[in-house]
Amino acid sequence: MVMVYSDNKRLALELIALGKNLAPSLGGKVYAVTINQPEAVIKELVAHGVDGVHEMTTNIPQFKAEEYANLLKDLILEHKPDLVLIGSDKNGKELAARLAGILNTGCVMDATSVTAQGKTITAERVVYSGTGIAVEQFTTTPAIVSIPPRAAEPLPKDEHHHADVMKKQVTLKEYPSKILSVHEAKSEGVHVEDAEIIVSCGRGLKNKTDIQLVSDLAAALKGKTIGCSRPIAADLKWLSEDHWIGLSGHKVKPKLYVACGISGQIQHIAGMRDSGVVVAINKDPDALIFKSADYGIVGDLYQVLPKLVTALKEHAA
Ligand SMILES: Cc1cc2nc3c(=O)[nH]c(=O)nc-3n(C[C@H](O)[C@H](O)[C@H](O)COP(=O)(O)OP(=O)(O)OC[C@H]3O[C@@H](n4cnc5c(N)ncnc54)[C@H](O)[C@@H]3O)c2cc1C
Numbered sequence: 001m002v003m004v005y006s007d008n009k010r011l012a013l014e015l016i017a018l019g020k021n022l023a024p025s026l027g028g029k030v031y032a033v034t035i036n037q038p039e040a041v042i043k044e045l046v047a048h049g050v051d052g053v054h055e056m057t058t059n060i061p062q063f064k065a066e067e068y069a070n071l072l073k074d075l076i077l078e079h080k081p082d083l084v085l086i087g088s089d090k091n092g093k094e095l096a097a098r099l100a101g102i103l104n105t106g107c108v109m110d111a112t113s114v115t116a117q118g119k120t121i122t123a124e125r126v127v128y129s130g131t132g133i134a135v136e137q138f139t140t141t142p143a144i145v146s147i148p149p150r151a152a153e154p155l156p157k158d159e160h161h162h163a164d165v166m167k168k169q170v171t172l173k174e175y176p177s178k179i180l181s182v183h184e185a186k187s188e189g190v191h192v193e194d195a196e197i198i199v200s201c202g203r204g205l206k207n208k209t210d211i212q213l214v215s216d217l218a219a220a221l222k223g224k225t226i227g228c229s230r231p232i233a234a235d236l237k238w239l240s241e242d243h244w245i246g247l248s249g250h251k252v253k254p255k256l257y258v259a260c261g262i263s264g265q266i267q268h269i270a271g272m273r274d275s276g277v278v279v280a281i282n283k284d285p286d287a288l289i290f291k292s293a294d295y296g297i298v299g300d301l302y303q304v305l306p307k308l309v310t311a312l313k314e315h316a317a
Pocket of ligand 1: 202
C-alpha cells in the first residue's frame, strides 16, 4: 500500500496520481492522510482517485513537525504501507526526515523519480547542484520519499469516485517546542512555479528600474512572470524572493524560460533546468548559460531586449 501526505492540497493530489502509478506492485491501494483539513479537501482527494482517506483531527490545529510526525508514525505502524510519499515543501521535508528517524527507515528527499519493481523501491534524486543523479534503493520498509511540486499531474476529477474515509480524533502529546507567532513571508502573490513563460533577470541589469525592460519582454510574450537570479532577490533586493529561481530559490518548469544577463552558475540552473525552451541573452559569448540554452543571443541586453519587444509586437500585429 502507498500512503501519501501533504498539507498542500494540490501537492496531495499530485502524490495520489504518483502513488496510483506505483500502487500495482505495492498492493494496489493509495491512502491519503489529512490532518485538520476541511471536508472540501477530503472530497477533492476522493474525486481525484484516492482509495481511502485517514481523516485525522487533532488538538494541534497548526502544523508542528514533532507532533504530526508522531501521528503519522502511529498510522504507519498500524497500516504498514510499503511506501510513504510526502509533499516536498518546507513542512513536508521536515516531516519526512523526522518520520524516517523515528521509524529508523530510509528516506529520499526531493526525488525526481520513484519506481517499484515488486516490492523493491528505487528513487532518484539530483545531487551536487545538478551535476549528478543518485539512484537509491530502499532496504527498509516503509520507504519514505519526499516529492517536489509538479512531479505529476493530478488524476482527472470524478465526482462519482468512491473512497473509504476513516475519521479519527486524536489527542497528540505536545512537545516542548512552541510556536509563539507566525509571520507570513512578504509575498507579491507571484507563483513562478506555475508560470508557463518566465523572463528572468540577473546581475547583467545595472539598475532596479531596468527591470522594466524585462517586464516589457514578458508582456510582449504574453506572459507576466518575472524570475531572477539570487543576487537580484537576496543581495540587491530589487525583487522579492517570490521571483528567485535556483537551488535555494524556486524550481520552475515553464514552457519558455528567457534568461537575461544571467551567467548560468550551476545553482541557478538547478532551478530552471526542467524548462521547455530556454533562451539566453548575455554579452559574454562564453557565459555558462549558453550551455543550458536552446537559443542564445550574444549581445547587450539593453539593446537586445527593446529590439525583441519591437519585433514581437510587429509579429503580433
Ligand atoms: C549555496 C548556494 C546557493 C545558491 N543558490 C542560488 C540560487 O538559488 N539561484 C541563483 O540564481 N544563484 C544561486 N547562487 C548563486 C550563484 O552561484 C551565482 O552567484 C548567481 O546565480 C549569479 O547570478 P547572476 O548570473 O545574476 O550574476 P553574475 O554571475 O554576476 O552574472 C551576470 C551575467 O550578466 C552578463 N551581463 C552583464 N552585463 C550584461 C549586459 N549589459 N547584457 C547582457 N549580459 C550582461 C555577464 O556576462 C554575466 O554572465 C547560490 C550560490 C550558493 C553558494
